[in-house]
Amino acid sequence: MTKSTIATVTRMVLLAELVADLEQLARHSAEKVKQLAADMAANGMHQAVGAGEDKRLIYGHGRFAAAKLLGWKEIETKVYLGTLTPTQLLIIRAAENLHRADWNGFQKWKLCEELLQQNPSWTQKDLADHLSFDGGSISNFLSPAKCCLAVQQALRAGLLTTADCVRLSRLDEPCQQHLLAATLNGAGAAEIKRQARKARSGPSDAQKVSRFKGQVSGASVTVVSEGGGLALDDLIETLAELLKEARKANDQGLSAKTFEKALRDKASHD
Numbered sequence: 001m002t003k004s005t006i007a008t009v010t011r012m013v014l015l016a017e018l019v020a021d022l023e024q025l026a027r028h029s030a031e032k033v034k035q036l037a038a039d040m041a042a043n044g045m046h047q048a049v050g051a052g053e054d055k056r057l058i059y060g061h062g063r064f065a066a067a068k069l070l071g072w073k074e075i076e077t078k079v080y081l082g083t084l085t086p087t088q089l090l091i092i093r094a095a096e097n098l099h100r101a102d103w104n105g106f107q108k109w110k111l112c113e114e115l116l117q118q119n120p121s122w123t124q125k126d127l128a129d130h131l132s133f134d135g136g137s138i139s140n141f142l143s144p145a146k147c148c149l150a151v152q153q154a155l156r157a158g159l160l161t162t163a164d165c166v167r168l169s170r171l172d173e174p175c176q177q178h179l180l181a182a183t184l185n186g187a188g189a190a191e192i193k194r195q196a197r198k199a200r201s202g203p204s205d206a207q208k209v210s211r212f213k214g215q216v217s218g219a220s221v222t223v224v225s226e227g228g229g230l231a232l233d234d235l236i237e238t239l240a241e242l243l244k245e246a247r248k249a250n251d252q253g254l255s256a257k258t259f260e261k262a263l264r265d266k267a268s269h270d
Contacts, residue, residue: 006080006088010048013077018049019056020064028062037066048076050092052084059096087118094131098141105162106155109144143169148176159184208234 028036040063049060057064058080067075080092094111097103115130116122122130128138140162144152146169154160160168164183168176208229213222223230223238230238249259 006084006092007082008078008080010076010078012074013051013055013079014074015064015068015072017055018051018064018075018077019054020061021057024057024059024061025065028065033062033065033069036062037069040066041070045076048078050078050080050096052080052089053082058089059093087115090115090118091130098131098133104155104158105141105144105160105165106152106158108141108162109155109165112138112141113145140166148173151176151180154180154184 045063045067047060047063049063050058052058064075080088084092090111094115098108098111112127112131115127119126124138124142125135128135131138133141143162143165144155147155147165151160151165151168155162155165160180160183168179171179208225208231210225210229211222212224212230212235213220215221221239223235225234245263246259249262254262
């Protein structure tokens with residue numbers, strides 16, 4: 001499924017002509033708007049707001065509110081031409097917001113769900129293509145749908161992250177409730193992962209090993225269990241996480257020796 005291209009033009013628009021979405025506007029506290037206004041007064045506005053030809057604001061409500069607070073008469077606006085469908089409006093808003101650090105997992109989940117509800121024929125791959133995300137990210141954004149109500153409420157309150165929901169979504173509801181309580185009581189990430197592995201129904205103890213040693217491509221890799229033994233899915237998860245950390249270290253220019261030390265330091269603080 002191909003994405004449609006929407007023509008745009010960037011121009012100055014009178015603030016008084018723009019119509020804000022009250023729900024989006026309410027997401028910005030007075031304190032946040034005041035801080036943003038101070039930054040805009042000192043450094044200017046780094047990115048235009050977005051609106052349709054009908055002057056309805058699509059994104060940039062915080063910048064819009066800050067500009068009003070500063071007494072600006074007009075604001076740089078990216079105008080999307082033509083009549084926009086509800087799906088196009090959501091995709092535009094998603095492109096602006098899904099990468100923002102201040103958007104929590106609950107907001108990302110609900111936005112993705114709304115797009116799927118508006119387009120019943122879409123698969124997760126279609127959603128990923130329209131939002132320009134990989135399939136794994138979209139699957140993670142949607143993971144709260146597989147969690148119990150208590151987990152969803154904790155995510156909405158900012159007490160959990162999307163990564164927490166990914167782990168919890170693999171478990172049944174009683175296990176989710178148990179690990180939710182452990183998370184909210186301050187259990188570290190390593191302990192939560194250990195409990196999640198233990199909670200998953202899996203092989204019997206006879207099928208687990210306390211120490212795994214494998215040789216591949218002329219190198220030997222050893223994984224030692226910190227308790228409870230290793231099943232094959234535990235080994236896969238551990239090696240996948242190690243590979244992810246190794247790639248991150250490589251991008252940072254670390255040597256193998258420095259990476260090894262960094263892992264030890266991280267483990268001692270978990």
